[in-house]
Amino acid sequence: MSTMERLPTSLVRFESQLEDAIRQERARRRRLLAAGIGTVAVAAAIGAFGLTVSDLPGDEPRASAIVRTRAALTPPEGAILHVVERTTLTGPGGTEVTRSETWQQSTAPFDERSISYDEAGAVGRELATADGRPEAYDPQTNTIHTTAPDVVLPPRTGPATGPQRLVRAMRESIAAGEAREDGRVTIEGRDAIRLVAGDNALVVDARTFEPIEWTSSVEGTGGMYDTATTRIEVYEWLPANDEHTALLSLAAQHPGATVVTDVTIEGVDGPKGQ
């Protein structure tokens, strides 16, 4: 290319260096997502977070906050969890913000649909799992990509990622033992209670005890990030009626979309998965 011929050698070489660096950065990002940063891995880092009522003798308001938080984190039978969350990762690597909206079934087959947004609020990826099968929606071609029906997938035993795993980790950790109430705070005008355990903190609504913000140390990012703060903008359990079940489905949300069975999964048996 004539343009590149007029450039200094360093900038000609920089083209491939930049491309390689971007690929490595994307690979790191995918590893973070696979580790569930913002949800799963963050939650896993707070295994010490917990408190039983008996750990707080004679302190009824504290015990009440813990107990009621546990109740708010317990899913009603068969309900669908709807969460909008914004996670900010901070550390030596700078700051990274992700935002997503997710609907997840709390019982088998654990169907789910999620939409990720960029910092400006534009829709990024829309993904789903339908009866264990991964799906992705491409708005440009109005196409749903999924696996072929004859691909054999392992049965799901629960949500693999996402806010339900976070909620479960919070609930279990509260029962484990070291949390304490750390006073009242106000977040975006909401009266809230802060619960802490070590370096981790959970802020819950003082009236409903639903989670508002979760801050935790982060591992597995290669030192890029050390803290994650997840602001839970929407948190609700929806009854599993037809209207809400449709929220889990890409096909229901995009009824005119073409379905293409071109998704392959490494390590999965089947004609498309091999």
Added chain:
Amino acid sequence: MEIADGRTDAELLRGRGDEAAAFTELYRRHVETVHGWFRHRIEAAASDLTAETFAQAWLSRRRFRDQRDGSALPWLLGVARNVLRASARRHRVETRARAKLGLPVDLAAEDGYARVDERVSLSWDLTQALDELPEHERRAVEMRVVDELAYSEIAARLAIQPAAARLRVSRGLRRLRQEDR
């Protein structure tokens, strides 16, 4: 702005498909212009500043807003200006975006410039002083002193009368002289 495959700069930056290849295509399209913009201002550091601009552009690509028919060049030059401004403030070539991506941070040495920070110190001073001028004066002075444009051309670009362009440059230069005392 489109290329053979039909994608605009804006579509490349939206990152569908192979993001690395798409951003590299953006680099190929605009690296010469960005490098020329820097070379005109501070030649010894032009390669490093260009590289830093594209590294920073990648890291902040989500802030791009398509306001020029899909072209990312105005946005890239805005990033370039910020990189130059940050470098002037720190009196050394900005490297943070490249360091974050694990990229080389001393391209000047490859181009044969030794100890580039020392060599360009006067230019840093000028850049920093320009940066402290009011925006309308800074643009006029930059066009006259850095880009060496005629007053008629400056007037046309700023949509003002040539006499007003001359006045802006004059005031800006006077302010620079006063700050230099």
